[in-house]
Amino acid sequence: MSSTILVVDDNNEIRELIEIYLINEGYKVVLAEDGIDAINKLNDNDIDLIILDIMMPKLDGIKACLKIREKKKLPIILLSAKSEDCDKILGLNVGADDYVTKPFNPIELMARVKSQLRRYIEFSGKSDSKNLIIDNLEINKDSREVYVDGEFVRLTPIEFNILDLLIENRGRVLSNRQIYENVWDEPYFNASNIVASHIKNIREKIEINPKNPEFIKLVWGVGYKFDK
Structure with missing residues (x-):
């Protein structure tokens, strides 16, 4: 509407x-x-x-x-x-x-x-239940679409799944193992570089300053969390 x-x-x-x-x-x-x-x-x-x-x-x-x-x-x-x-x-x-x-x-x-x-x-509270709005970020879980400042941002299926997982666990730190096994649905074998690479891509698409992210924060030695 x-x-x-x-x-x-x-x-x-x-x-x-x-x-x-x-x-x-x-x-x-x-x-x-x-x-x-x-x-x-x-x-x-x-x-x-x-x-x-x-x-x-x-x-x-x-x-x-x-x-x-x-x-x-x-x-x-x-x-x-x-x-x-x-x-x-x-x-x-x-x-x-x-x-x-x-x-x-x-x-x-x-x-x-x-x-x-x-x-x-x-x-x-006027937002549609299928839409999640966090600051300048809007996520439509039904259509799997993401918007930043009202502009459509194209995420790959894996990137969307990672973002969705982090948002579902807002404020909680997820390890590389937890992210990998939840998103890829397979055992984790030293795949931290794979997770980090996808996190980097997501930040470049949704963060105003990817080097100083507001949404996806790194917790050294532990993992990542969605911090909004």
Whole structure:
């Protein structure tokens, strides 16, 4: 089920530009021209995230954000031509989750949207039971697909099985023997290099910095653990 994004901006060209990029990413889009229109649209639609301009007539983005936060906990990304730190701080203090300065790169905005939606889905319990979302990592166990920052990552069957095994045992250290015998389903005969090679490949595909991994940690002399 695709998420629905409410885009609020008094500039028609900006609204349409954001709408095009969101639709291309598979999202449903609801448009609003100002803060009052946004609150009405929010009441009439099941919205998952709001992209909200600050400088608008009738009801600006700051005041609209405050009103929305009285009843809703969904993520809000503010848009503004102002880049001063005080404006960013004000926006975040009134309840916004992120802040993007105009003129913005639409690709960067899409990345911010995906990031905020992942957190919202994870913490609100709205995720499908077959999907596991951990920070910027999403694993679909039914389709055996893995996504990092919303982008599909191709793992080999062995790599997926290793990742799945480590996640199933989150926080627990598994030895090379345990990993090998569970994944390959055969006796372990000094296959530590084989396991290490596959772990290295997985890290290169899912870690932001494979040399300083956030997910798969090495415990010297013992084995590996999924540390999230």
